[in-house]
Amino acid sequence: MLDQPHPAPLPPETRAGREWAQLLAKYREPSSPRAAFELAVTVGPFLALWGLAWWALSLSYVLSVVLALCAAPFLLRLFAIQHDCGHGAFFKSRSMNDWLGRVLGVVTLTPYDVWRHSHSIHHSSSGNLGRRGIGDIDTLTVAEYAALTPFQRLKYRVYRNPLVLFGLGPGYIFLLENRLPLGFMGKARYWVSAMATNAALLLVLGLVGWFGGLMPILLIFLPSTVLAATAGVWLFYVQHQFETTHWEAEENWQLHDAALEGSSHYVLPGWLQWLSANIGIHHVHHVNSRIPFYRLPEALRDHAQLAEINRMTIRESLANARLHLWDEQGRRLLSFAEAQAVIERA
Secondary structure (H helix, E strand, C coil), X not given: CCCCCCCCCCCHHHCCHHHHHHHHHHHCCCCHHXXXXXXXXXXXXXXXXXXXXXXXXXXXXXXXHHHHHHHHHHHHHXXXXXXXXXXCCCCCCHHHHHHHHHHHHHHHCCCHHXXXXXXXXXXXXXXXXXXXXXXXXXXXXXXXXXXXXXXXXXXXXXXXXXXXXXXXXXXXXXHHHHHCCCCCCCCHHHHHHHHHHHHHHHXXXXXXXXXXXXXXXXXXXXXXXXXXXXXXXXXXXXXXXXXXXXXXXXXXXXXHHHHHHCCCEECCCHHHHHHCCCCCEHHHHHHXXXXXHHHHHHHHHHCHHHHHXXXXXXXHHHHHHHCCEEECCCCEEECHHHHHHHHHHC
16 A cells, blocks of 8 residues: 655745644753853853942942943843743753752742743733733733723723833832732742742842942842843833734634744844843744753754744834734734724724
């Protein structure tokens, strides 16, 4: 009996998210030597800049703050490494990933086990209109917004204002909100994660205060933490909040299609891509979250067509801060003014 011919693979422009997930599975294998190298070249400069900033306190407070701000991108990169640990994608060993993630959680002010669970919900529900509210930016549909009272509309507008999202929000999330396992208050393991992180953080800051007084905390710890948090929130925002992103009613939602169509490819200069640990290649990450960040460029090189999906430059990303409401009929994210026009036509 003759073998049946295998069907030809779908052309790149018609491949569904599920097929991409299968094609990208070969990049999932972590390299422990490469992971150790990436950790070293991130921790080393971060600690060196912290040390220089502390030393500079005796010379100039301004110089100390500048050096602290220079440490912030490396703190952001440590968060990206913690992020990969949460996906089991940094080291080959799961226990090494988890314990490194917990240690880094003290530095990034993010309880690892709480965040890992919240982030897994984000990955398993991104773009699902029926499962919003955990691990994402609150986003209403035009119809939902139209049904709100004037006061409720005002609250949503304030929340979505860039001054709140990227000004007050990052400091609030990392300095205050992360101190409790919000959303998982009934689970003991998440209380342990949050309280253990808090205790370790208090110990570290206590030692800093003991040896250096308040100035290292006020002029090094706070500026570097807030700048890294702000950059992190911005990156998370542009990864999913863009005009042609993907939202779908739960009955029609499909995991891999939502991952591919609802995540951006944020094109950054090489040095920014390195500092952000390739997190701008977010569509590939969402399609297969077990790919280590240091292998994401490899996937793009081998599949050049992926580089053109949801491609977004820095200039283009700035316009996304004005988009706030999902139009289910037009299937795009709208500004408040555009949404009002849709409401008035209805």
